[in-house]
Amino acid sequence: MSINGSLSGISFTGLASGIDSQSIVSQLMQIEALPLRRMQQQQAILSNKQSLYASLKSMLVAFNSSASALNTAASFNPIKASSSKTDVALASATSSAVAGVYELAVSKLATTHKASSLAQPDASTALGFSGSFIVNGRAVAVEGSDSLTSIAGKINSSGGGVTASVINGGAGNAYLTLTSSASGASNEIQLANLSGTALASLGFLTGAAVFRDAVDADSVRSFGFSSSTATVSSLIGTTASGNFDIGTATIAIDFSTDTLQSIADKINADVDSSATATVVTVTKDGKTTKKLEITGNGGVPPTITDSDGLLESIGVLQRSYDNELVVAQDAEYSLDGFDFTSSSNTVTDVVPGASFTLLKANETTPETATLTFSKDTALIKSSFDNLVTAYNDIVDFVQQTTEFDTETFASGPLFGESAVAQVESTLSGLLFRDIGSGTLKNLAQIGFGFDTDGKLTLDSTKLDQTLASDPESIRRLMMAVGDSTSNDLKFITSTSAT
Secondary structure: OOOOOOOOOOOOOOOOOOOOHHHHHHHHHHHHHHHHHHHHHHHHHHHHHHHHHHHHHHHHHHHHHHHHOOOOHHHHOOEEEEEOOOOOEEEEEOOOOOOEEEEEEEEEOOEOOEEEOOOEOOOOOOOOOOEEEEEOOEEEEEOOOOOHHHHHHHHHHOOOOEEEEEEEOOOOOEEEEEEEOOOOHHHOOOEEEEEOOHHHHHOOEEEEEEEOEEOOOOEEEOOOEOOOOOEHHHHHOOOOEEEEEEOOEEEEEEOOOOEHHHHHHHHHHOOOOOEEEEEEEEEEOOEEEEEEEEEEHHHOOOOEEOOOOHHHHOOOEEEEEOOEEEOOEOEEEEEOOEEEEEOOOEEOOOOOOEEEEEOOOOOOOOEEEEEEEEEOHHHHHHHHHHHHHHHHHHHHHHHHHOOEOOOOOOEOOOOOOHHHHHHHHHHHHHHOOOOOOOOOOOHHHHOEEEOOOOOEEEOHHHHHHHHHHOHHHHHHHHHOOOOOOOOOOHHHHOOOOO
């Protein structure tokens, strides 16, 4: 009998010789793989140790951060702020604030100026207006093809600190609204037609131009600009020229060549002028601007005829708003009987290091609240508690990873690692060494100690008593200044996390 076909792949293991060659080969291969498996096991052990050391480093960083939080003067002067009526005012404080109690009475809240156009056909139809107008010292050019929506976009792009919005209430009920970016009377929106009649046609302005910013009985000011020496055209973004009269004197100006300062010089140089002029620097709400100030002679306002609208365009004059939705207004309030005004409802410069926000007012019967700023000892204590927690996290970690069971001989993954064991012993020694020659020389004096497991403890009662009787000594101890020597508690903030 013959067997046809390939015999490839068929083995006669031990059939003829009685020797299991396949098993022998398999065992030999397993023996050869032993070094590789040992290396893989060692790699896993080293990888686990690397991960554990990374965890330890994170804990040391956390400990360093909690210690650093106790090494600043601000940490020992936290001030908490409260208001007796949170619907009237809210208060907040920084570490530089001083403890105090203030009686607040609010008559008016600061408001943000807002005006609206008259009703227009819709938001997208071309309005047929052409020319240019001024919005907060910036020129906006319009064309006959512009709609309410495109005009709003041009105003928003002008950078004048005014937001233009469109309300589309259907056919015949579309409106353009203008809202100042800042509250307060001084931030009333400045508008003026430079050429054309777009603003009047939209229904924003009406009536004769009057002084916009009357400083006192005989002085008026322009809108605030960034420079007194740059040409007016570069400031407002367009050119214009013409004349205006002060008394019997006619002053010719050209925005492409004149500056605020040269306009003032021209007014002062005219012998027939009934006024004098200067450029003043004004700082309001942290912003500094230059303004042209014109003062009438003899204690009366200057008599101005602005036939070409040039003074109106730089904000010396302003026409009335036809549809004013919200009048710009300063907040008015008193603090302990002293009267104040503010362009913002958030007041930051009256109580040093503190601020308060006005929320409710009554002009007839002012809304009242008591604002209290006091030392927040609970926050100070929480900083000490954070230090205890951060230290004990390290202790738990070290004990768990370096433990050794004498019965089973099982050990933690970092057992025998001298660097890990040294971390706990070094920190514990540093925490309780004496420093300096002050009243307090050691953390034990303010309530720190160790329990039987080597964990850090804190006697809250003892800490409270010391904070109440001698907070300055605690501050000096933790900051290691004054009575402390160079070998002081700076060890805490320089703890290595590497």
